[in-house]
Amino acid sequence: GAGVSQSPSNKVTEKGKDVELRCDPISGHTALYWYRQSLGQGLEFLIYFQGNSAPDKSGLPSDRFSAERTGGSVSTLTIQRTQQEDSAVYLCASSLSQGIYGYTFGSGTRLTVV
């Protein structure tokens, strides 16, 4: 597609439930990133995928968070046993290569845990 597509755009879930957030990067972009943006805050790096290499998971805040990227394209971020502090906008970005050329971000998924 023309841009990075994220779904759903909004998600309200009950505390303790699992959620899955989807990212469809720009076709041909080998690098894919997940960031978290809390209300009024900056961007917190979560995880990075580059081609078929092992992902950089160094930003994941806890073992409740995981992500996968299938076929080098679509990625899913999964949050298990959601907590209220997980409420944030989850942004996905992709880039042509190793990110040095700048990212293209999606519009994000706004997650609200009640």
Place this chain on the structure above:
Amino acid sequence: QQQVKQSPQSLIVQKGGISIINCAYENTAFDYFPWYQQFPGKGPALLIAIRPDVSEKKEGRFTISFNKSAKQFSLHIMDSQPGDSATYFCAASGFNYGQNFVFGPGTRLSVLP
């Protein structure tokens, strides 16, 4: 060393004025410095970027000034317009540093009509 500092946190400018946002970094391995603009409900969008081999880059009303020795860079928005009202993030990355960008905390700019 991985942190990027950004100031001010918020900025109010009259229409036609100059908006200036400053960033500073510590990691000398950084060699790519983009600025992102984010409107409410949207993801950040790349605005302008600079590499340390130049001291200034200008695109329309937007200019990045870069001071390698001070490890500082800034965004100048000339003739600021109400449509420029957004949150601006500076970022830094390096080919040999790692694969993800480090972002500043953001500056919320409001341009008054």
